[in-house]
Amino acid sequence: MKKKLVSCLISFTLLSSLSTPLLAKAQDNTQDIKGNLVIAGGGVGTSNHDIYEKFLSLAGGKEKAKIGIIPAASTTLQSSEKFKKDLVKYGVNSDSIQILPVSNHDFSDTQRDESTWKSQVNDKKLSGTIKGLTAVWFVGGDQTKIVDSLRQNNGSDSEALKAIWDIYRKGAVIGGTSAGAAIMSDVMVTGGDSLGALKESIGNKANKHVNEGEDGKKEYEPLSVQKGLGFFQHGIIDQHMDERARLGRLAVAAYNSERDKEQNFAYGVDEDTAMVVNNKDQKIEVVGRSGVAVLDMSKAKLKSASSFVSKQKARSGLENIKVSYLSPGDKINYHLKSFEFPKDKVETKGFEYYSFNALPATGVFTPYGRLKAYLSYSLVDNESMKSANSYVYDSQGWGYEIAFRKNSDTNGYWRYTDGQKDDYSIVNVGMDITPKTVKFQPDKETSLTYKKSTFSPSESPVYDSIKGNLLIAGGALGSSNSSVYNKFINLAGGKQAKIGIVPAASTKFDSSSHFKEDLIKYGMKAENIEVLPISNHDFKGTSENESNWKANMNSDKLAQKVKGLTGIWFVGGDQTLITGSLRNENGSDSKVLQAIRHTYKNGAVLGGTSAGAAIMSNTMLAGGDSYGALSYGFTDTYDDMNQQEGGPAYLEKGLGFFQYGLVDQHFDNKARLGRLIATAYEKGNKNQLSYGIDEDTAMVVNNKEKQIEVVGRGGITLVDLAKVQANDKFPSDYKNILISCITPGDKVNMTTKEIVINPAKTSTRKNEYYSEKIGPNTGLFSPHGVLRKFLAYDLIDNAQSKEIKSYAFNQNKGFELTFRKSAESNGYWAYTDGQKDDYSIVKVTLDIKPIKVAIK
Secondary structure, eight states: OOOOOOOOOOSOBOOSOSSSOSOOOSOSOOTTOOOEEEEEOSOOOTTOHHHHHHHHHHTTOTTTOOEEEEOTTSSSSHHHHHHHHHHHHTTOOGGGEEEOOOOSSOOTTSSSOGGGGGGGTTOHHHHHHHHTOSEEEEOSSOHHHHHHHHBOTTSOBOHHHHHHHHHHHHTOEEEEETHHHHTTBSEEEEEOOHHHHHHHHSSOTTOOOSOOOTTOOOSSOOOEEEEOOOSBOSSOEEESTTTTTOHHHHHHHHHTOHHHHHHOOEEEEOTTEEEEEETTTTEEEEEESSOEEEEEOTTOEEEOOTTOBOSSOBOOEEEEEEEEEEOTTOEEETTTTEEEOOTTOEEOTTOOOBOOOOOOBOSTTSTTOSHHHHHIIIIITBTTOSEEEEEEEOTTSEEEEEEEEEEEEEEEEEEEETTTEEEEEEEEEEEEEEEEEEEEEEOOSOOSSOBOOOOOOOOOOOOSOOOOEEEEEOSOOOTTOHHHHHHHHHHTTSTTOOEEEEOTTOSSSHHHHHHHHHHHHTTOOGGGEEEOOOOSSOOTTOSSOGGGGGGGGGOHHHHHHHHTOSEEEEOSSOHHHHHHHHBOTTSOBOHHHHHHHHHHHTTOEEEEETHHHHTTBSEEEEEOOHHHHHHHBEESOOOHHHHHHSSSEEEEEOOOSBOSSOEEOSTTTTTOHHHHHHHHHHHSOTTSEEEEEOTTEEEEEETTTTEEEEEESSOEEEEEOTTOEEOTTSTTOEEEEEEEEEOTTOEEETTTOOEEOOTTOEEOTTOOSBOOOOOOBOSTTSSOOSHHHHHIIIIITBTTOSEEEEEEEETTEEEEEEEEOOTTOEEEEEEETTTEEEEEEEEEEEEEEEEEEEEO
16 A cells, blocks of 8 residues: 555644743854755655756766765655656766765565664664765654654764754755655644644643544544754744645744744645755755745734633633745745745736635635635735735534735735746735634525526537547646656657647737647747737737737638648637637628638647636536535626636637537636536536546547547546536535546546546555544645545545545534545556656535525
8 A cells, every 4th residue: 555644643732832832043153054855745756857857956967976865754665766767867876975874763565674663773884874975865754753763862963964964054055855855844843633622732732522433533633743953043943834834833833933833934835846055055945846834923923812702711712913925936034034035926916917806715616715815816916905804613513713914015926937837926924813713504594696598609610530638737737747748749640740820719929839839849840830810909018919819710811721730729808709719790600710610520620728628518608616516606797817817607608629528728727626526417417527627637529539638737526416416496406426636647428428547556445544523625634635636545545434524614604514435436546757646536426505604
């Protein structure tokens, strides 16, 4: 069975006293350290060149590096051996890498007994070996095992640890991931979650309002800490920050540490990301694929608990916390407590791009449901929002409201990265955490605001035999996503293919130009790629008035050119601009659209991303969000950005290239499951699947085989309404919706609905890795906020879970989502890209129930 990185709780549970420093410093004299640190948040992909290259550069370069790997945190040697293989792949000589005999326990995948290594940490041979190294790397697992392996029973440093400090002072780099990151600071966080830290570590010891299983396991775990190794002495470090929603526990740990609260930031490192510490310059650089949360607790204080009295004891909160989120390329001056950003990033303050009313972050129906994305789109780069809320609570509703607000010094910094992915940095967002009780009751009143759809699309042309294929990407396609680009090029006929790019969805040429450049990067000839003059509007930043191109839709010359193409790509933007550029005023196909259909039928591949994906099905989802679609139904009006980001669903007639169901995009990041279900129930064929495509992911449609394959970095959610039961007198009251989530390498037959899982994956059924009591998924402080990961970790691979819940609400109305295992449910697991968990989920049952909400 798989081996995963699971932090264990230990007996060093925090005292509720707020005036006692947590722990003494591990080392005192660190001012003259010449070495550096690479502190990774876990889940580092083998393909993450930036982290590997940075580590090797600081180790002296590929030719000179001499690296020791410390396996102590893990239960097997697998992760150490895998890291060694990765280093060899990046150019290090295998003989220059050693797995050091440092452990306090036996490994399960070897013949020898490694528990004997504990007695060797004072051997001169081992310390001599370490002194010849230029780098040391700590693998992930249980951070307490690292500390116990390197410290003696009286708490003093072993000779091996002294040797590591010696080479660190002289210039070596010390790195680690997950548990190997946790050990870096003086105060080492060893267990707990955000809710548990708040409920039991801020003077709330007597608060026990939570259901426990027969084995006594709770829905949450209190914060626990231990003395770390102290290589970084300028703040507390936590890891797996965004995926496991640990901001709350980091805030509590930092608040309870007087030295760190007053003098230092606290740092939460995301997965597949590293903070690189330069001791000489006293700066931290963010490297990798996500970000680093930075907390300023210097003005934080207890939030009055006088009006928040439970049946047993008052609960306290925190206020005046400042949250910043740094992205790759950003730097932190930890001595001055200031930030530096790349020059190509532009400020958002006063130039906010978005203007929509963002919903509270309440669960897996929340758009931008992870912390960094939510703060970026829903608050900092949104001129309509001054504050935004989230919640965290147990199954009885006892918990907290987390209020984020713009301060006078709040700002955002934006640019594109890896193609056209938004890259945000955020500084000085205010955060207050207030005790709240959230109560839910069934909503028995018929909704008067729900409006059924009046949309009635005419039938799209039925293709008797299609030789071409479709590549439908969910948006935010990275230029580095070689699997998607190569698939498109191969389906188009290889590097000699002739590609036409349709720019109509965008307001600028940038996306079309970037896609052309990407195709050239992947080996195509520039002369075989053309941006087609198709648009019904002018583009910004050009001398030509492209709105005149509207007449081109019936150009015989352009139609003839289209017939000579082997691939056509639709860029992202506003999908209604595509349909408006290719259909006549009376709704009929223009000559160019007829030519595209001809080309597709005769073997060309049609591809598109974001808006270019939305146009693929006959019924086109053009606006609205999950909460809006379930609460208010559908609208006949379209309000551009506001309608794109929220409110009731808006439908138009798509181009109908894909005839086996509905397609939606940006599915994970914009949490569109609810709007896809509502649309499929009213306008879909219930014998067909509906498809939600994640960002940086493509659904490849093979018309000949009637099969879909997943390609890219995310997944596809399959919605099956064949057995759905609905309350016709009460909208959005559903039972027995079947949900499946498939990932790269998986396939599904479009007509039989048979799912074929990548054979490299193993079944989780009756072989579940986890056995934990799970509380409801509630928002930004709940782990695994993306639908597929929520279902994977909390339900399908959890022996103790038969059902799990999430909630979506705004003010006093909302929905309860109950996901259940059925007789048909199964999960499939494998490692991917290093040691990242890759799950597929088959036939989980979903019920949606309207509720009333009371928050006190």
